[in-house]
Amino acid sequence: MTDPLLYLDGVSVSFDGFKALNNLSLMIDPGELRAIIGPNGAGKTTMMDVITGKTRPDHGTVMFEGNTDLTKLKESTIANLGIGRKFQRPTVFEHHTVLDNLELALKNPRGVFSGLFYKVSEEDRKRIEELLDITKLSPKRDVVAGGLAHGEKQWLEIGMLLAQDPKLLLVDEPVAGMTDAETEQTAHLLRAISGKHSVIVVEHDMVFVRELGVKVTVLHEGSMLAEGSLDTVSANQQVIDVYLGR
Amino acid sequence: MLDVSGIDLHYGAAQALRKVSMTAEPGKVTCVLGRNGVGKTSLLKAIMGLHPTSGGAVTWEGTPVTKLPPYERARRGMAIVPQGREVFPLMSVRENLQTGFAPIPRSARTVPDEVFELFPVLKSMLDRRGGDLSGGQQQQLAIGRALVTRPRLLVLDEPTEGIQPSIIKDIGRAIGYLRDKGTMAIVLVEQYFEFARDLADQFVVMERGEVMMAGAKADLEEGEVRKFLTV
Amino acid sequence: MLTRFLLAGLDTKAWVLLSVLAVLAVAVPFMALAVPPTSPWSLSMLTVTLLGKYFCYALLALSLDLVWGYCGILSLGHGAFFALGGYAMGMYLMRQIGSRGVYGNAELPDFMVFLNWKELPWYWHGFDMFPFAALMVVLIPGVLAFAFGWFAFRSRVTGVYLSIITQAMTFALLLAFFRNDMGFGGNNGLTDFKEILGYDIQAPATRAGLFVATVVALAIGYILASAVVSSKYGKVLVAVRDAESRVRFLGYDVEKVKLFAWTLSACMAGVAGALYVPQVGIINPSEFSPAASIEAVIWVAVGGRGTLAGAVLGAVIVNYGKTWFTGVLPEVWLFALGGLFVLVTLFLPKGILGLAGDLRQRLAARRSRAAAGSNAAKEATAP
C-alpha cells in the first residue's frame, strides 16, 4: 500500500469558541479523487483553509507526502509544494485578461527575478491554448477577468488551477452556477486529471457527485460523519437527516 | 405585475441585454434560464435598478420604475436575493435581517417567523457576523433578509447555489409556499434545471443577451428548453 | 538580455516621452548657454532649474507610481526616501565647502561649529568622496525601505495601515532631523553649497549639467520602471494589488514581490532627492513632512495612477501650476490648486492621462451603440 499523499490528523479549528473543525482526520492517496459533502457550515471550506495554510489549526497536523507538516508553512510555500486550490467564491485577477490570469498560474519559477526576465515559451503558449480550450474561454482570452460572468469566472479559476499543475487539487464547489451539461463536463475533467493528480472536491450537487463515482466523505459539525461510496453514505440515516433531507 | 419590455443594458461598450421583455405575475414563479454569461443576472439587475438600462422600460404594478433608484423600487415592494449573496459582512446576522426594515412601516418592523422556520440555522447564529458564515449559511441569510421586507416581487438569482440538498428542498418548499400565498410574484434565475422545472409556472429562456423562448410551463417543451442549456 | 528586458517594456507613450526628454536634454542646455540672452529662444537659468526641479519630482512620482499604481501600496512616506537621498547628497556638498564656511573650519560644517561640536560625527565620514556619497544616495533609502518593508510585509500590514505607518515613519524622521543634536543642521538643514565634483554649483554650465543628469536619470528610471511593470513580475505586482491572498495561493511569495518593488522604488526616490538638492540649493527636514509625501501622491493621482507616463505628467503639471499660481495669484492660488484637484477627481477619474483612454473608449461605445441602433432601425423599417 502506498503512503497517503495528504494526511490530516486530529485537526481542530475554533473561532471564538465555535468549533468549525473538531478533531478531523482524513487521508488522501496519490492520484485519488475524493468527494466531500456535508451540510452548510460543516467545515469543508475551513478544512481547505487549513490545508492551504490560510487558517492555522488549534490542534492536529496536516502531513503532505508523508513528511511535510503543512501547518507550519506559509501559503506560498504550500502552493509551491504542489497544492492548488479553487475557491468557493471565484477569485480571479479582475484587472488582468483571461490570458494573463492563466500565464500567472502556469507552473514556472515564482521568484522575483525569474518573473522579471520571463518570456513566454512555445510550450507555455501551447499549454495556455489547451487550457483556453478546456475552459471554453478562447473567445474571451483578451477580456479582463472582472468583466466575466459568474460561471465564466468559475471556469477561469478551474483553468488556473490546472495551469498550476499541482499534485493535489482542492476544488471548492466547482459547479455552482453551472448548467447541467457543464456540470457533467466538469466531472469528466476532474476524473481525467485524477490518477496523475490527487483531487479533493467539495460539492452539494449530488448529480455531480454521482457522476464522479468516487469515495465520498461526509463532514458534519467539523468531523467525519460517514465515508464510502455515494450509495452507502446516502443510505446512512444520519446523513439523510442532517444533509440530504427527505 | 412586473412588465419588462424591450430593455437594453450595456457594460461599457459591451451589450449584455438586447431588447429583453418578460412578465411576472403574483402567485406565479417565472423562471429565467440560460447558460453562463447569457445575461440572466443582468436582467435581474435591470429589474431591480442595480445597473442602468440604455433602452426599454420596466413597469411594476402599473407604474414605470425604469428611472427609479433601487431603494425606491424596494419601497414599492420589490426585493432581490443577489448572486453571490452580498450579505453585509461586518454586521451580525440579526442586523443583516434588520436592514430589511428600511422600506416598511415602523409598526411592521419585525423579522417574520417564517424566516426562522425556513432557515432555523439563522436563529442559532443571530449574533455571528454575516461575513463569517459559511457560503450556504450566507445564502440562507440573503433569502431571509429579502423576506423581511415583505416583498410583493421577489427576485432570486441562483438561490440554490452552494446550498446543501436538504435545504434546497426547503427553499423549494418555501418558494412554493410563497407562491401559493398568491400575493407575491417570483422571478427565479436557476441553473439547476430540475429545481426550476418543479417550481416554475412560466419560463424565460435566454441566449446571448436575448430572450429565445418564453411562455407557460405547459406550453414549452422540456427538450427545447434544455437545448439552450447544453453546450 | 538586459537590453531586451529594458526595451521590451516601452510602448508608444514611452517612446513619445523619451523623445521629448531627449530633445529637452539637448535643447535646454543649448538654449540656456549658447543662445544669446537677448534672443527670444534663450532660456533663463530660472527656467532651467525649475525644469530640473520638476523632473526630480517626476522621478519621485514615477517611483511612487511603481508601488502605488502597480502594487497597491499607498505610501504616504515616500518623501522620506527622497529626503534621505537628498541629505546624502547634501552631506557631500557640505563637505565640499571645506574652509569656505563662515567660520573657516575645514572639517566641520558651520552649523556644527556654532553649536560647539568639536569633531565630525562618525556618520559624516566618507561623504567627502563622491562615489561613496553616490552609493549612499541609493543605499540609505534602499536599506531603510528594505528593513521597513521586510517587517511590514512579513507582518502583512496592508491598506491604510501600511499607509499610516509610512506616514508615521516620515513624520518620525521629520522630528528627528529637526533636532539639532542629530547633526544634520536641524531645521535649517544643509545649505550654502559651493561646488559639486569640482564645478562651481552656481555656474550656468554646472546647472545645465545637473539638468541633463536629471533628464537622463528620469529617462533611465522610466525605462527601468516600464520594463519592470511590463514583465511577468509586473503582472504579479498588479495581481498582488488586486487580490493579494490569491497570489499567495498560486505560490508566489508576496512579501518578496512587494519588497523588491518597494526597495527599488525607494532607491529611485533617493536618486530623485539627490538630484534635487544641488539644483534647489537646500535640503531641510520639511522634505520629510507628511504633507510633502501626500503631495507626491497627488501628482500621481492627477496624472493618472497606474500609468508611468501619467505620473511624470502629473508631477510636471501640478508643480508648474504651483509655480505659476504662486507668482500670478499669490493671494488666492490655493483656490486654484485645490479646485484643480477637485475637478480632476470629479471629471478625470483616471487622471489626465486616463482622459485620453476614456475618450477613446467612450467613442468606441458610442459608435457600436449607434451601429446597433441603426441596425435595429433598419430591421424595424424592413417590410
Added chain:
Amino acid sequence: QDTIKVGILHSLSGTMAISETTLKDVMLMLVEEQNKKGGVLGKKLEAVVVDPASNWPLFAEKARELLTKDKVAAVFGCWTSVSRKSVLPVFEELNGLLFYPVQYEGEESSRNVFYTGAAPNQQAIPAVDYLAEKEKVQRWVLAGTDYVYPRTTNKILEAYLKSKGVKSEDILINYTPFGHADWQSIVADIKKFGSAGKKTAVVSTINGDANVPFYKELGNQGIKATDIPVVAFSVGEEELAGIDTKPLIGHLAAWNYFQSVSTPENEDFIKKWQAFTKNPKRVTNDPMEAHVIGFNMWVKAVEKAGTTAPDAVIDSIIGVSVPNLSGGYSAMMPNHHITKPVLIGEVQDNGQFDIVSKTPGLVVGDEWSDYLPDSKDLISDWRAPMSCGNFNVKTGKCGGKGT
C-alpha cells in the same frame, strides 16, 4: 521702464502665513506711501508679491524668480531663519538685496542681506539682564521650539548666564516641536523647577503657533507673572491678539518696538496702518517696524547713490540713518545690522505691552556672538577695503579662522 520694482517675499499660505501676511501688507502700504511722495528717483515703485507658501525651497525659487524674471531692485522678505538660509545663496549669486525684518540667532553676515531685526544681543541678553536685576531672578528655564533660532539663542544665553555665575543646576533647557499644543507637563515642570526656593523665570523662544496653547496653559495652571515671569522673544501684539490676556498680565516680552510706544511717529504709523487695512483694531508689531526702517533706509540709500544698482546701494546704505518708531534714529552699520533700542514690555489685559524698561541708548546688532567660542573673534565690515563678513581679528584674515 518707468517703475522700480520691489519684491515682497513673504508666505501668504501655509504655517507661516499667520505671521508673514502682515508684513506683506505693511510693505504694500510703504510702497503706496512712497509713491504718494513721488516715488524714488522720480520713478514710481511697483510691488511684486509672490507666495513662497511656507515652503523653504520655494523661497529660493521665488527669490530667483523675483531677481531674474521680475528684475526687482530689492526684496523685502523671509521670516524664519531657514527661509533666509534658503534664499541666501540666490541673493549672493544674483547680487540682489534682501531686507530681513525678524529677530534671529545671528552668526551670519552677508553682503547682500540687511538684517533689520534684532540680533541676540539686541533682545535676549538685555531681557535676561532685566530679569536678573529688576526681578532678582536666580533660576532660569530656557524653553524653546526645537530649531536653530532658539537653540542658538539658548546656547548664547546659557554661556552668558554661566559667565554671570549662574550654576548649571539653576538652568533648565526644554525644547518642543513646532506647533506643540499640549503644554500640561511642561508647564507643570516649570512650576516644579520654580519651587526650589529661588526666584525663577522662563525665557521663552517658543515660536509661532505653539505660543497660544502655551500661554493658555500658563493661565489655566495659574502661573502668575508675579511668581514666575515669562519673557518671550517671539510673542508680539499679533500673537497676543489670539489670547485672552487677563491671566497673563505682567508676563514679559523683549522687542525693539511695541505698539504702545508713545511717540508721534508711532501714533502716525498706527493711524496710517489702521486706515490702510481698514481695520481700526489692527495691531502693529516689531517686524513691521523693522520693515519700515529697512524700507526707508533703502529709499534713502538709493537716493544717495542715485541708482538702484545693488553694488551702489550696498556702498551707500552703510551709515544711513532713519527715524525708527520709538523716537530715535536707527543706523545701518557696516555689519549690515542696525542700531536699535531694546524695550521690555509687560503684557496688559488689552493685549498690549506696558514698556517697563528701555535701554538708555541704541544697541548695535552683534552678528557674531561674543559668547560662542568660534565666533567671538569674528567681525563683519562690508565697507571697502575690508568688505568681509567674517573677519577674524586674531588672525587678521577674512574667512573665519581658516587661512
Added chain:
Amino acid sequence: MRCTIRRLLIAAALLIAALPPLAAYAADLPALVRGLGVSNYDELDKAIAKLAETGDPAVAPVLEALQAGDLNLRKSDGAVVVAKRAGSGWDLFDPLTGAALGPAERSAVERIRINNALRRSLGAALGALTLMSPDPAVRRSAAEAVFKSRDPAGIEILDRAIAKETDAGIRTAMQRARAAAVLNTDAPEAEKLAAIEIIAARGDRDGLGLLNTVVNATAPDAVKAAAREAIGAIEHRLALWAAAQNLWYGLSLGSVLLLAAIGLAVTFGVMGVINMAHGEMVMIGAYSTFMVQEMFRAYAPGLFDLSILVALPVAFVVAGGIGIIIERGIIRWLYGRPLETLLATWGLSLMLQQAVRSLFGPSNREVGAPSWMSGAFELGGLTITYGRLWIVVFAFAVFAALLVALRRTSFGLQIRAVTQNRRMASAMGIRTPQVDALTFGLGSGIAGLAGVALSQIDNVSPNLGQGYIIDSFMVVVFGGVGNLWGTLVGALTLGTINKFLEPYAGAVLGKILVLIFIILFIQRRPRGLFALRGRAVEA
C-alpha cells in the same frame, strides 16, 4: 525696597495692634494718595508703602484700583483719580471716597503704570489690609497673599484674624500664612519648628518652595534639618502623586486626540472616505465658536459664560451643513474609489483654509474661556484645570452619544449597511444618498464640535486643522479602522504613552518614540488595536 515696605508694615501693624483703628490718619490719606502720582516705579513703590503703613481699610480700594490699572493721574492738576471708560472719554472718581468727579477727555488723564515688582508689593499690602474683610473669598485670598509675601508684619494681624475666623478652611490658610511669615522672622527656634510642621502639612509645591527658601537662607541647624525633613516628606508625597498627575495629563491629551479623531472615525472609519479635509471641519467648528463669541461680545457681554454652550449646536450645524454640501457636491461621485477621495478632499482642505484666511484673516482669532472653564483646582496632589476637565467630560460624552447613534439606532444600522455594500443596501430599500449625506454631515458636525473644544486650548487660525489631521489618522488607524471603541482606546493609549514618555525623553523625542511605537505595534497587529478578524474582513 521690599524690605522697607515690610519694616513699615510691621510698624503699622504694631500700631494697629496698640491702638483702635482710628481715623487718626484720615486727614493724611488724600495727600498720600496724591503721592501715587509719580511716574517712577521706585518712587511709586515708596508711595504705596506709605499708604499701606496707615493700615487704614479705606486705602484698600485705592490700592485695588491701582492693581487693576484704573488709577490715573489727571494732567491738569496732578490729582490721582479713578477713571472708568465712558464712551470715547472717561468718568472720573475720587479713589478714596468714590465720589464722582465728572467726565474727562480721553487724553486728560494718564494711567499710573505698575510692573511686576509693584504688583507683588500691592498684593502683600492688600493681603494685610483685607484679612478682616467680611467677604470670606477676600479673606481667603488675603491669606494666600500673605503666604506668598511672607510678610512678618502680617503676623499680628493674622493672629487677630485667626482668633476671629469662623471658617475652618480659611483659618487653616491663615495659620499657614502665619507660619510662612514666622519663618521669615527671627522667631525662636521652637516657634519656627512649629511653623515648619504647619507648612509641611500643606504638602504642595508652594509649601515646598517656601521650605526650600528656608534651607537656602541662614537659619539654625535644627530648623534647617526640620525643613529638610519636611521637604523630603513633601517631595515623597508629590512623587507619589506624579504618576497620577501623568495619568491625568495622559487622559486629558487622550481626550483631545479622541475629540479630534472621532469625527474622522465616522467619515474615514465608517464611510471609508480618506478625508483630508477633516481638520478643516474642526477649524470651522473653532471659527463658529469665534463668531458666536463675537455675537455675545457685541450683544450680550453679560452672558459670555454661556457662549460656548451656544457655540456647540452652532458649530455642529455649520460644520455638519458644510459636510453635507461637500458630500452632495463631491464625495458622492467617488464612492467605490476611496483613493480618489484623498485627492479631492486634499484639494478641498486647501480651499477651505484659504477661504477662512480670506474671510477672517491669517492671524489668530481670540476665543475666550468662560469662567467655568478657567483656572484649576487641587485634588489631593493633583492640579486639575477646569478647561481640561470639561474637555475630558465632553470627549466622553460625544463618544457615548456617537456610539449610541451608530449602534442602537436604525440610522446607525443603515449607515453601516450602506458603507459595507452600497448597492445592496439600496436594494434593501435604504435611501443611500440620504444616508451618505447625513453620515458625512454627522462626521463633519462632530469634527465641528471638536473645534469648539479645541478652540479653548489651541490657536484659532487657518492652520488649526493641519495640526490635528495626522494625529487623527494615527488614532483611528491605530485603534482599528471602523471600530469606535478602537478609536477611544487608541486615543487614550497614545495620549498616556506620550505623557509618560515626555518627562524622560522630552517632548520631541517622546513624540518620535510614540510614532515608532505605532509602527512596531502595527507589525504585531496589522489591523489595529481592535482588529476585526475572521473571514468577514478578508472577504
